[in-house]
Amino acid sequence: xxxxxxxxxxxxxxxxxxxxxxIKEMGMKAVAxxxxxxxxxxxxxxxxxxYYIGPAPSLQSYLNIQAIIDAxxxxxxxxxxxxxxFLSENADFAEAVVKAGITxxxxxxxxxxxxxxxxxxxxxxxxxxxxxSPGSDGPVESLDEALKLAEKIGYPVMVxxxxxxxxxxxxxVDTPEQLxxxxxxxxxxxYQAFGKADLYIEKAAxxxxxxxxxxxxxxxxxxxxxxxxxxxxxxxxQKLIEEAPSPALKMEERESMFEPIIKFGQIIHYYTLGTxxxxxxxxxxxxxxxxxxxRLQVEHPITxxxxxxxxxxxxxxxxxxxxxxxxQEELNKRARGHAIEYRINAEDPLNDFTGSSGYITxxxxxxxxGVRVDSGVTLGSYVPPFYDSLISxxxxxxENRAFxxxxxxxxxxxxxxxxxxxxxxxxxxxxxxxxFQKGKFSTAYIAEKREQFLKYLKQKEEMKAALxxxxxxxxxxxxxxxxxxxxxxxxxGSKRQSGWKAYGLMAQSSPRVLW
Amino acid sequence: MKVxxxxxxxxxxxxxxYDQRNKKDVVKAESNEFEIEYIGPGWRDGEMLFKINGEVxxxxxxxxxxxxxxxxxxxxxxxTETPVEEGKSLEEVIKGKEGEILSPMQGRIVTxxxxxGDAVTKGQPLLSIEAMKSExxxxxxxxxxVQKILVKPGQGVKKGDLLLIIK
Numbered sequence: 001x002x003x004x005x006x007x008x009x010x011x012x013x014x015x016x017x018x019x020x021x022x023i024k025e026m027g028m029k030a031v032a033x034x035x036x037x038x039x040x041x042x043x044x045x046x047x048x049x050x051y052y053i054g055p056a057p058s059l060q061s062y063l064n065i066q067a068i069i070d071a072x073x074x075x076x077x078x079x080x081x082x083x084x085x086f087l088s089e090n091a092d093f094a095e096a097v098v099k100a101g102i103t104x105x106x107x108x109x110x111x112x113x114x115x116x117x118x119x120x121x122x123x124x125x126x127x128x129x130x131x132x133s134p135g136s137d138g139p140v141e142s143l144d145e146a147l148k149l150a151e152k153i154g155y156p157v158m159v160x161x162x163x164x165x166x167x168x169x170x171x172x173v174d175t176p177e178q179l180x181x182x183x184x185x186x187x188x189x190x191y192q193a194f195g196k197a198d199l200y201i202e203k204a205a206x207x208x209x210x211x212x213x214x215x216x217x218x219x220x221x222x223x224x225x226x227x228x229x230x231x232x233x234x235x236x237x238q239k240l241i242e243e244a245p246s247p248a249l250k251m252e253e254r255e256s257m258f259e260p261i262i263k264f265g266q267i268i269h270y271y272t273l274g275t276x277x278x279x280x281x282x283x284x285x286x287x288x289x290x291x292x293x294x295r296l297q298v299e300h301p302i303t304x305x306x307x308x309x310x311x312x313x314x315x316x317x318x319x320x321x322x323x324x325x326x327x328q329e330e331l332n333k334r335a336r337g338h339a340i341e342y343r344i345n346a347e348d349p350l351n352d353f354t355g356s357s358g359y360i361t362x363x364x365x366x367x368x369x370g371v372r373v374d375s376g377v378t379l380g381s382y383v384p385p386f387y388d389s390l391i392s393x394x395x396x397x398x399e400n401r402a403f404x405x406x407x408x409x410x411x412x413x414x415x416x417x418x419x420x421x422x423x424x425x426x427x428x429x430x431x432x433x434x435x436f437q438k439g440k441f442s443t444a445y446i447a448e449k450r451e452q453f454l455k456y457l458k459q460k461e462e463m464k465a466a467l468x469x470x471x472x473x474x475x476x477x478x479x480x481x482x483x484x485x486x487x488x489x490x491x492x493g494s495k496r497q498s499g500w501k502a503y504g505l506m507a508q509s510s511p512r513v514l515w
Numbered sequence: 516m517k518v519x520x521x522x523x524x525x526x527x528x529x530x531x532x533y534d535q536r537n538k539k540d541v542v543k544a545e546s547n548e549f550e551i552e553y554i555g556p557g558w559r560d561g562e563m564l565f566k567i568n569g570e571v572x573x574x575x576x577x578x579x580x581x582x583x584x585x586x587x588x589x590x591x592x593x594x595t596e597t598p599v600e601e602g603k604s605l606e607e608v609i610k611g612k613e614g615e616i617l618s619p620m621q622g623r624i625v626t627x628x629x630x631x632g633d634a635v636t637k638g639q640p641l642l643s644i645e646a647m648k649s650e651x652x653x654x655x656x657x658x659x660x661v662q663k664i665l666v667k668p669g670q671g672v673k674k675g676d677l678l679l680i681i682k
Contacts, residue, residue: 464589465529466542480576
C-alpha cells in the first residue's frame with residue numbers, strides 16, 4: 001500500500017521531476033504547480049496533474065504559500081514535498097501545510113523553528129559536541145564589538161548574516177579597515193534579502209574543504225549518518241561539483257562526526273533528512289560546523305549512488321511513520337564505489353558565470369553504465385531568467401574515484417546542449433586537470449584555476465567559430481545541410497517524397513483543368 | 516582578406532579576420548589564430564575531416580549544429596562580412612578600439628557610476644548590468660577620462676554593444 005494517494009511537489013525544474021519519479025514509483029499520483037514562465041516546463045508535463053499558482057516572479061508563485069496550499073486543496077493532495085530552495089526550509093510554510101491537514105514531507109515544524117537562524121544551529125551544535133569555529137555566540141550588536149571580537153579570534157574572519165542561506169550573506173574580511181567597510185553594508189543587504197539584519201562573525205578557515213554529512217532520522221528516535229559529500233569545488237559559495245565519499249577523509253575521521261551529529265538530531269527531535277555543512281582543513285584535520293540544512297540537498301544523488309538507496313522515497317516513508325530500514329552498521333557495509341555530480345548550470349563561465357536564458361535548441365543526454373541524469377529540461381524547453389540557473393545534474397558512478405572521473409569525462413562529452421550556455425565545457429577541463437584528479441583542492445580551486453580554464457575555454461570557442469566560418473565560406477556547411485535534409489526526408493517518410501499525390505491534388509484544385 | 520562577424524545561438528559575437536588561401540585558410544580571432552584545411556570526407560556519410568593547427572577533427576552537421584569530434588557543438592545564427600573602416604587596423608576591428616567599453620553580455624543597465632568628463636582609475640567600477648537576477652559590475656580596463664557614455668540606466672543592451680568610451 002502506498003503511504004499517500006496524491007503528493008504535491010511545491011517546486012520546479014529538475015528536483016520536481018526527480019521527486020515525482022519517486023512518487024510515481026511508489027504508486028502514488030504526482031501533482032505539479034507552475035508559474036506563468038513554466039507553463040510548458042518538463043515538470044508540468046511529467047506530473048499527473050498540474051496547477052497554475054501565479055506570475056513568473058517566485059515571490060508571487062513558488063514562494064506564495066497561500067497559492068500552493070490552495071492548489072493542494074483543489075487537488076486533494078495528501079502530502080506536500082517541498083524539494084530544495086524556495087519554501088523548503090520555511091517553517092511558516094510547513095506549519096501552514098500541517099494546519100491544512102496535509103502531511104509535510106520534511107522535518108517537524110518545531111525542529112525547523114528551533115534552528116531558524118545559523119546562530120541557533122551553532123548553539124545546539126555546541127551542546128551536542130559538534131565542533132564549531134571560534135566566534136561570536138550570538139548576533140554581534142555593534143561595529144565596536146565586532147572589531148574587538150575579530151581582534152581576539154584573529155583575522156581573517158567571516159561576517160555572516162544569521163538568516164542567510166544558499167551561500168549568500170557571507171563576506172570574508174582580512175583587516176579591521178575592511179570590517180569597518182563591510183559592516184554597515186552587509187547589515188543593510190541582510191535586512192533587504194532576509195528581513196533580519198543580525199550579523200555574526202567567526203574565524204575564517206584558510207583554504208578549507210567543504211564537507212557535509214547526511215543525517216537520516218525516523219519518528220521513532222533512530223538515526224544514521226549516511227557518510228559525507230565533498231562539495232569543495234565552488235564559485236562564490238555556490239557548489240559546482242560534488243562527490244561522495246570525500247577523497248580527503250579517513251574512516252576514523254568520518255566516524256568521529258557520527259555521534260555528535262546524531263546527538264544534535266536527538267536534542268531537537270529531528271526526523272527525515274538533514275545535512276550538516278562543515279568546513280574541513282587538510283592540515284589541522286579538524287571540522288567546523290557551519291549550518292544544518294533542513295531539506296533534501298541538490299547533491300543527494302551521489303549519496304544514493306554509493307549506498308544504493310533512494311533518499312526521496314525514504315523521506316516519504318519516514319513521514320508515514322515507517323522506521324529506518326537499516327542501522328548505522330548495515331549502512332556502513334553498503335557503501336561502495338565513488339560518485340560525482342556535475343551541476344549543469346545555464347551559465348557562462350567565460351563571463352563570470354552570468355546566467356543564460358533561452359530555448360534549448362539542441363539536446364542529447366548521456367546514458368549508459370554508471371551514468372544518471374536528473375534533468376529539468378529537454379529539447380524545446382525554455383530556461384526562464386527568473387529562477388536558479390541549475391537545469392540538470394549529471395551523476396556518474398565508478399568502482400573508485402579514478403573510474404568515476406573516467407565515466408564523467410565520457411558522459412560530459414556525450415552531453416550536448418545548444419541554445420543556452422552551460423558549464424559542461426568547464427567541467428570537461430576540470431575533470432582532466434591534475435589537482436582535481438589527485439583530489440587536491442580547496443574552496444579556492446575555481447578562483448585559483450581561473451586564468452587557466454578561461455584561456456582554454458576561450459581558445460575552444462574561437463576554434464569552433466573559426467571552423468564554422470571556414471565551413472560556411474567554402475560551402476561545406478550548405479552541402480552538409482542539404483545532405484542531412486535528403487537523409488531525413490528518406491527516414492521520416494516526409495510527404496514531399498510523394499510527388500504524385502501532390503500533383504494530383506494540385507490538378508484537381510485548379511479551375512483551368514478540364515477532364 | 517575579409518573581416519567576418521559570426522553570431523552563434525547563444526548570442527556570442529566573434530569578429531574574425533579570414534584569409535582564404537589555396538587550400539589552407541587562416542582565421543585570426545581575438546586571442547588565437549587558426550590554420551584550417553579541409554582534408555576530405557570522413558569514414559561515415561556526412562562526416563568531414565578538417566585539420567586545425569595540425570590536428571585532425573571529425574565534423575558533421577546535425578539539425579543546423581556543427582558537431583566537432585562528437586563532443587562539442589556550434590551553431591551559426593548570423594554571419595556577415597563587415598567592411599573595414601579606413602585607418603582602422605585589423606587588431607582594432609577585432610578587439611574594438613582602445614578605450615571602447617563593450618557590453619560582455621545581454622542584459623539591462625542598472626546604474627551608471629560615472630559622468631562624462633570624470634577621471635577614472637584602472638579597475639574603478641563604471642556601471643552595472645543586470646542579467647538573470649544578478650548584477651555584474653563593469654570596471655575600467657585602463658585609467659583615463661570618460662569621454663562619452665552611450666547608454667542610460669534601464670536600457671537593454673546586447674553583447675558587444677558599445678557602452679562608453681575612455682580616453
